[in-house]
Amino acid sequence: HVAHLVPSAAAGIGTLLDLDEATISQAVAQALHTTTATRQSRKGEISTWKAHAPAFAGKMAVEAVDRAMRGQTSPSPIYEGEDGVIAWMLDGPDASYDVPLPAPGEPKRAILDSYTKEHSAEYQAQAWIDLARKLHNEASFDPADVASIVLHTSHHTHYVIGSGANDPQKYDPKASRETLDHSIPYIFAVALQDGGWHHVDSYLPARAARPDTVALWHKITTAEDAEWTRRYHSEDPDEKAFGGRVEITLENGTVLTDEIAVADAHPLGARPFARENYVAKFRLLAEPVLAPEEIERFLDLAQRLPELTAAEVQELNIVAKGGVLDSVASPKGLF
Template sequence: ADAVIAWMLGGPDREYAVELPEPGERLRSIMESYTKEHSAEYQAQAWIDLARKLHGENPALTDPANIESIVLHTSHHTHYVIGSGANDPQKYDPTASRETLDHSIPYIFAVALQDGGWHHVDSYTPERAAREDTVALWHKVSTAEDEEWTRRYHSIDPAEKAFGGRVVITLADGSTVEDEIAVADAHPLGARPFAREDYIAKFRTLAEPVLEEAEIERFLELVQRLPELTADEVRQLSIVAKLGVLATAPAPKGLF
């Protein structure tokens, strides 16, 4: 039809072939989903995991006094969208909004390197972003486009496609620490591909502040029986927030 979506996809005469699985065939696309373990832009996932690894291997890297510079050699997309190639001063601003910080790989890498992990709330608080030693380390982090990582980012081969890069940390004494990561740990080809228990743990972490424990258990019991649910049980695949949560949730007013 001559509609908006048709024109967005190339015009009303454009045709697309979508492969659908045969009955019983493995659902490849679902199984190859790029899961976000961390609450940040997807291109930051692998970098958080690499920072976590370096934190455990070399705690001295968390002190900005020991660091001369940190350069993340990465894809065109990462460099120009969430890296220093964006030429966006807010990506280095400790008063920037959460929405800006979660698209700042210099900030994300610095915090993950210091903390040895990432928290969906604590890693973004104004207090965390303004910490003096964090700001000092953060401002030593930059990105650089690497042709090979750009090529791998655009590869259509799942075994080659990459979202990470190589880090070169130059220490104050002139020595360097180098490491690299291609995909996030939670990626199907990563160090720790997300499994059912990881999804459940992530759901619990996000749900516990807003749902009662009984509601969490009820929902999890249902979704883990998804293929066999009755029509009535499917209608129960929603959640009820703790008393008072919705009333205190920040939300813009609608038209009415």
């Protein structure tokens, strides 16, 4: 993700600062050149670096803009150059990409093509959590009676967060939170048993080590399905899908099937996220670390964004409640 986030953030910062095109171009080039990462970040025991990648991206974007403003030049052209990103990290030196851009003055609506995460888990897991929640609430079977569960899904889901990754860590109760976040067998098992997903409790070591969860978890596999892969890559928003079909075989031989295309919170989902859902999610995540008055102050500003004064924009930040930062371990490094 850093290879997308950092150039985007650098371009955004440059635009907000009203920098000239040449400076922004140099900032974007440096931002991308210094942050291209490999798929290894999603393999095996997933690291805390992966968990902090968005913050790292923001840091690198700020530094890239700062250096470009000071006159530092960067490897260019970074995307289409002979030894650039396209040649070595994408489809090769002969590849060609068409990137649609808004015309001058045209509203920039690309953010509307992004998808909300209701649950604190990998995006490809969102729809599966919702399907597991639905099955739990229907209570048509006892998870303890399951013989096997197969999630028929896209190539990406199968090979990145599914059993197709061939990562034993995805089935390890002692795996890191970051690894469990990228294990759809674990996520589906917990959501099926609990009827939901919690950003803290669902990842606790004690939760992952629960014997009945481990037993169910190890009965869940994924399988690539050509049709779900096709829909995953579809450019038609009405057809594009991130879910799949579940096949549950019970010990008595009964086979149950169900499917889901998109998460409930998706614009085409069963319960598209609205303003109140975003506010509720912010409160859920903020309450442990922010004072009530700080939560209200920030929400008031954020919900009046178009009318804020320059001084109020500078207040769009948050201050942790007393003792929170001191409670976080800070191992000694170089600085």
